Amino acid sequence: MKDRRRRVRISQRTSLEDRCNRILRNMEASLTARDRVGIQDFVLLDPYTSETAFLDNLRKRFHENLIYTYVGTLLVSVNPYKELDVYGKKQMDTYMGVNFFELPPHIYALADNVFRAMMSEFNDHFVLISGESGAGKTEASKKILHFYAVSCPTTKILNHVRDRLLVSNPVLEAFGNAKTLKNDNSSRFGKYMDIQFDHQGGAVGGHILSYLLEKSRVVHQNHGERNFHIFYQLVEGGEEDLLRWLGLERNCQHYNYLVQGNCAKVGSINDKRDWKTVRQALSVVDFGESDTEDLFSVIASVLHLGNIEFEADSEGYAALGDRREIHWLSKLLGIPAQVLQRGLTHRKIEAKTEEVLSPFSVDHAVFARDALAKAVYGRAFDWLVDRINGSLANTDSSRKNVIGLLDIYGFEVFNVNSLEQFCINYCNEKLQQLFIQLTVKSEQEEYEVEGIEWEPVPYFNNKIICDLVEEKHRGIIALLDEERLRPGKATDVTLLEKMEETVGGHPHFVTHKLADQKTRRTLRRGEFRLLHYAGEVTYRVEGFLDKNNDLLYRNGKEVMQQSKNAIIKSCFPPSEPDRNKRPETVATQFKSSLAGLTDILGTKEPWYVRCVKPNEAKQPGRFDDVLVRHQVKYLGLMEHLRVRRVGFAYRRKYDIFLQRYKALCPDTWPNWKGSAAEGVRILVRHLGYKTDEYKMGRTKIFIRHPRTLFATEDAFQVCKHKLATRLQAKYKGYRVKGDYQKQKEAATKIENCWRGLKARKERRQREWAVAIIKRFIKGFMTRNKPTGADNREYLAYVRQNYLTRLKENLPKTILHADSWLRPPPVMEEASLLLRQLFLRDLSRKYVRGITEERKAQLVLKARTSFLFKGRKTSYPASVGSPFVGSRVALQDMNAKILQLIQRQNVTYTVPVLKYDRNGFRPRPRQLVFTREAAYLADGARIKQTVRYDALKGVSVSDLSDNFLVLHVKCDDVKQKGDLVLQCDFLFEALTKLSAIVDKDDLIRVVRGSVRFDIQPGREGFVDFRSGPKALVYRAKNGHLTVESASGENI
């Protein structure tokens, strides 16, 4: 299966064009090679009407061991009579999944094509294998069966079925085949085998129909022939124990039934080996120990029966000679010896009301014995087929397709031909009729019905012969049956007379009496000749009636009914058909079973294998022209070829053809709206069919060459996969779309729910927010009211908000203390407290962070501020300039002065301008402070000393000048008066002074004029005023006027 799939895949991959080219190349190759190996398909033969050319081709190929040749799809097989190395697994693989014409002809190609046709068309098929005895039919059917067994998909169960199908063959061959003059393994029964396949192509069951076993062989064989193989196999190969148990000896010569042909041993047959095969096969088809015992008991009892001999007793009646055989028969069949004995020597006659036993004559007894042996073997054979069918049966009721293999005895002509040959050859006539109907005749009729232009091919229709044999009331079979009802004694001679009387004028019937002189010489009395489609056969009427009646005396039947052997029991059921009704004759039974077979085959598609026998001697490499020419003729091969050549290889109803291939044309795919015929016309035009390649009939399209169809089929196979992929994609798309739709719906649902949830949440949030805002607004509106339910939250928020903001906007340093965030009303108090706290903290931090020096500086600055802030215009400008310890370093001071004052007492020295008391001339001096007094020094002299306790105060203006007036207590006129000084470091000097003196009101800031004492009792004035620029002069009124630049107000 794997191989098959792989092959299919590979073949799909190769493009259609490639395949067509390959086919053409093959065909061309076969054409060029024709001189050596002939051509593979007779359809390519030129001239196709020449029988000689046909034969030449067949011969050429035969001598090259090319035994297979096609006539279209019909396979001609020539028996090579030697093993050819062309049936291995390798060959099977090669032929799997390959069209005809792509490879050399082979039975596997046919088998594979049948299989694939079945799989793709879902219908039943059969392979009709025909040819005369020994032409290779059975071998061909086995090859086909083998091919299916190996190449069909398998499973464990299927393997089981396959094994059974395969082993059913050796079993049936052992019991139903025999060596004849024509064939060492000649099938002496017709076999139609159905192989059932499930929809995946697995062989799941089988059924066998058997036709007319040549029972006469059980008791009689012509010279050079044998009985059925199983007898020899048992005697030669049977295990010692078994033989002992069956009462048999290992010597065929001991058994009458085995030696009549005088050739129990044949070189080409290995009975011992075959016995083993059969034993093994029986176990595969479910034969248990007791089944095989019963079966071999039956076979052995037939041999024992054959050895029973009769002697005439004193009254001339038959009496048993040796009783040993009876003993064994009794044992093997489980029938009392006495009953057997009576049954073999007497017949039962119904006399009025009672049954009377009438003794046999010796001849009669022999006849009855043989009849019994034939009946036992024949019925056991039918039982065997039933059993095998039971083991092949498929019980599963699902739909199956079948391939039937028909391997039925071929046309037979012996020196002496009897009823068996008559039936066999009649069977072949029927099959030929079927072949004609299915091919030539139906083909021509079809062309006519379809209105296809067509050149009629003459062919021989053998219906006339079939009628001769089977026609009601007038046919030979009817006459045979009639004879047994004839009043008086019916004999074979009277039968012949009757035939001459009734069908004497028939062109295919001749007897000694009716023949012309020339023919008469070849015919004896007591013979009749039929001109069969396959040739003339002379039948000897002797035994016809008996064989046809297949008379088994009732007594014999009754004896068998008593058997304890399970097989015999079931073969001779107690309820045998109505005693008074005559059983159907052999020929009639055969006729109706053939009619049944024709019906079975009529419902299936036919395929043909025509087997040809190259020589009568079973010799390899010998090609007997006359013999083969004869077969070619009667097998209808020439006619078939002619039909093929002028006809069309393939035809199908328009709708079926369109249905299958419509995918190959965009106009017809996926649906064609118009008529099927029109659709097909468009389709084939699209496919590029040439006008001579096809014809349009009334209801069907006819395609001339298989290659055209194969190309189309190949294209379809390729296209099918594309379509399947497309369908798959569409379906997947559809599925995914469905899933997507569902997912989308689900998503929407979830989304809706989620949105609803969110909306509800949002609404709640909004409600909540509205409430909050409302409360906020209300709180805002009532913010100034006492804390209550309305504004509690708002105020808390305000507080928190303020505190948060405050935290982020706190003054960075003490210097930014003014930038305190404005508090909302509710926080005013808290803010204030916080501010104080914070500032205190800041201050503390600041204070902690400053040096002693700086602290001292600041203390002084604070004092300055205390003294001047808001009072003197120039104060703000002075704040930025730091104070220094002294404006004149000690070392820069006059040493004399320092001596006078004592240097350790000097606290501060600053240069000043001193305005004379008279005339107000400015004199540069140094003002020196000590702990006790201030000194005005000029060089090395101290001009004036002002003790602090004598210092009444210091006056400065509120303007931006830098004048100061030191008011001194003057108790003494001699003493100098107040000092009018100008000092660049006014604030520094005064602050230091104030610090030393530490008197609250020491410094006075005055507006306008300052009165001062020039001398005690003599006053002077300094007028301070603002002007366009700084100016100091003595005014006309004798006052010192100090003008400060205006715009420098506080």
Ligand SMILES: Nc1ncnc2c1ncn2[C@@H]1O[C@H](COP(=O)(O)OP(=O)(O)O)[C@@H](O)[C@H]1O
């Ligand atoms: N394809 C074959 N290859 C080799 N030998 C064959 C082949 N076909 C037939 N034979 C030989 O011919 C004999 C008769 O073939 P068989 O099939 O029994 O004939 P049929 O069934 O037509 O009477 C076989 O036993 C076998 O020896």
Ligand SMILES: [Mg+2]
């Ligand atoms: Mg055969």
